[in-house]
Amino acid sequence: MSTVVLDARDAHELAGFYRRLLGYEIRSEEPDWVLIGSPSGAEGVSLAFETERAYVPPVWPTRAPGDQQxxxxxxxxxxxxxxxxxxxxxxxxxxxxxxxxxxxxxxxxxxxxxxxxxxxxxx
The missing domain is CATH 3.10.180.10 (2,3-Dihydroxybiphenyl 1,2-Dioxygenase, domain 1)
Known part of the structure; x- marks a missing residue:
């Protein structure tokens, strides 16, 4: 596996959060897509973020039927x-x-x- 993709209302905002948290670098970016990965030469799974305008955040732990899982x-x-x-x-x-x-x-x-x-x- 090389990449995990997360949807968000703003791909760039979420990519910035994980880039700071993990010390990752931007590998590729487009208006609604950002790919980040570990610093050059280091191993690890990359993360990608895609803007989804209708994104609904999940509920954790799920509390009721119909919650976004x-x-x-x-x-x-x-x-x-x-x-x-x-x-x-x-x-x-x-x-x-x-x-x-x-x-x-x-x-x-x-x-x-x-x-x-x-x-x-x-x-």
Missing amino acids: MMLHLDIEVDDLEGETARAVSEGARLADYQPQDDVRVLLDPSGHSFCLWTPAAP
Whole structure:
């Protein structure tokens, strides 16, 4: 797999958020499409963002029939869970109301997609 694509009301805004969060670089951009990836020479899955004017943010966790269902979420491993959570929030994410685990933080990006910051469990 090379790329994960996320829809958004504004592809450029969401790409900017993940570019800052992950330290990624812009690989390609068009008026309604942006592709970002890890810095040159580094491995990793690229992210692409497509403007969808009728985009409806998912609800997490789903609470009622008919809620816009989450289709996927991104897991991002970090060394400092609290520090990286604070940094993600400062970049425009918001902490989800429901937090299911102590070693994971569920956040919502500026378009409402959920993503998780996590640390490996201590041995």
